[in-house]
Amino acid sequence: MMNIKVAASFSKNKVQEIIDSFGQAGKTYWEKRNTIKVFEVDGDKWNVKSFQIPHLVNRFAYKYVRKSKARRSFEHAEILLKKGVLTPEPIAYVEYSDPVGLKNSYYVSKNLSYDFAFSDLFEEQFPDRINILNQFTEFTFKLHENDIHHFDHSKGNTIICRKGKGQYDFYLIDLNRMKFEKMNYQARIDNFNRLSLTTEMMEIIGKKYASLMHLEEKKVVEDIKLSCQKFKEFSLRKARWKKRIRL
Numbered sequence: 001m002m003n004i005k006v007a008a009s010f011s012k013n014k015v016q017e018i019i020d021s022f023g024q025a026g027k028t029y030w031e032k033r034n035t036i037k038v039f040e041v042d043g044d045k046w047n048v049k050s051f052q053i054p055h056l057v058n059r060f061a062y063k064y065v066r067k068s069k070a071r072r073s074f075e076h077a078e079i080l081l082k083k084g085v086l087t088p089e090p091i092a093y094v095e096y097s098d099p100v101g102l103k104n105s106y107y108v109s110k111n112l113s114y115d116f117a118f119s120d121l122f123e124e125q126f127p128d129r130i131n132i133l134n135q136f137t138e139f140t141f142k143l144h145e146n147d148i149h150h151f152d153h154s155k156g157n158t159i160i161c162r163k164g165k166g167q168y169d170f171y172l173i174d175l176n177r178m179k180f181e182k183m184n185y186q187a188r189i190d191n192f193n194r195l196s197l198t199t200e201m202m203e204i205i206g207k208k209y210a211s212l213m214h215l216e217e218k219k220v221v222e223d224i225k226l227s228c229q230k231f232k233e234f235s236l237r238k239a240r241w242k243k244r245i246r247l
Contacts, residue, residue, distance in 0.1 A: 045111035059101030069176040070105035076175040114159040137208040139170040151177040193231035
């Protein structure tokens with residue numbers, strides 16, 4: 001059984017054609033747990049993300065209990081754009097299932113030609129770096145003020161385009177793990193802890209965020225540092241636990 005939802009300005013037949021050819025065509029951009037391919041479509045480029053087939057329990061859950069990652073990615077993209085937050089234009093989501101549950105699923109969006117990613121800012125000599133970090137903090141503050149809680153707010157999930165005159169556009173990607181909810185102070189602080197920030201970056205971002213929140217700089221910086229340290233320790237414990245399980 002197939003379920004397909006296509007944005008109004010795109011062709012359902014064209015989306016179906018791309019999905020049917022996914023295994024044989026397209027240029028692979030990413031291939032780990034999920035696979036991302038880029039397709040040429042009538043002089044344009046589309047990104048197609050194929051999600052890994054979930055294990056049995058989640059196969060059932062994604063069909064009968066909660067929305068699939070592909071569907072959430074599509075719907076979250078539409079909500080973000082309505083809230084004035086940039087993300088590559090959503091085109092469609094496609095789900096294949098059987099009576100047991102979800103099997104293959106795909107999220108299709110327009111390919112965005114961006115200049116660099118947030119992860120590039122870890123290079124200390126990156127041009128205009130401090131200004132970009134400050135604008136990234138303003139972007140994150142905008143997310144929080146618009147009740148956008150991006151649980152995968154990590155260093156690889158924001159891509160950036162130069163606008164000129166020292167201004168930048170920030171685009172969110174990897175959208176399936178997201179909630180639209182009011183965020184208290186601690187939730188906002190914790191939203192920085194997946195970025196793997198250096199101490200210097202924590203200080204730049206913390207000071208800027210404090211000014212936006214009209215709070216004391218020292219407190220916000222220290223709270224971000226503490227949150228990042230706790231998350232790092234948690235991640236190390238989790239990695240050790242997984243290693244023991246595999247052994």
